[in-house]
Amino acid sequence: MTRFLFWLALAFLVLFAIRSKLRGLQDRARRAQQQQPQQPTHPFAQAGRRVEELPDAEQMLCCAHCGVYYPASENVPAKGHNYCSHAHATV
Ligand SMILES: [Zn+2]
Secondary structure, eight states: OHHHHHHHHHHHHHHHHHHHHHHHHHHHHHHHHHHSOOOOSSGGGGGGOOGGGSTTOOOEEEOTTTOOEEEGGGOEEETTEEESSHHHHOO
């Protein structure tokens, strides 16, 4: 009988130790979550603004020769197509 009580007490102690350890981990995770300020996941997602409304967003064009996307300000139009450079426009 004492042997049974010993094993029962040991089982309770192990369960108590596991529960307190898990609770400590949960508290630490919750505290770490509260300390980090909520940041928007994507810069365009803030305040519901669209990409076209952002001042530094520039339209991108695809080069008809190499297929590279480049800013529209660097466009070299030729023969009815858009090119990324004079070298590709003259080929
Ligand atoms: Zn190109």
